[in-house]
């Protein structure tokens with residue numbers, strides 16, 4: 844459990860925190876799920892986040908504004924989609 848918590852925090856620090864270093868996902872459909880499971884810096888990984896807004900500022904770049912369900916801390920996560928979407 845502690846190892847998983849540390850890994851989650853390292854993942855959060857390494858990717859997704861800025862548009863220059865977005866988290867790479869295989870498709871847009873997984874973005875909100877990953878954003879919701881992103882651990883809160885205050886509360887840790889035991890509380891899910893609420894997705895407030897999901898926007899597309901560039902063709903392959905997604906911005907997701909979230910807030911922790913426990914403490915309401917707002918955060919912004921950035922994602923990029925690894926492969927073109929098939930609609």
Ligand SMILES: [Zn+2]
Pocket residue numbers: 883884885886887890911912913914915916
């Ligand atoms: Zn929180």
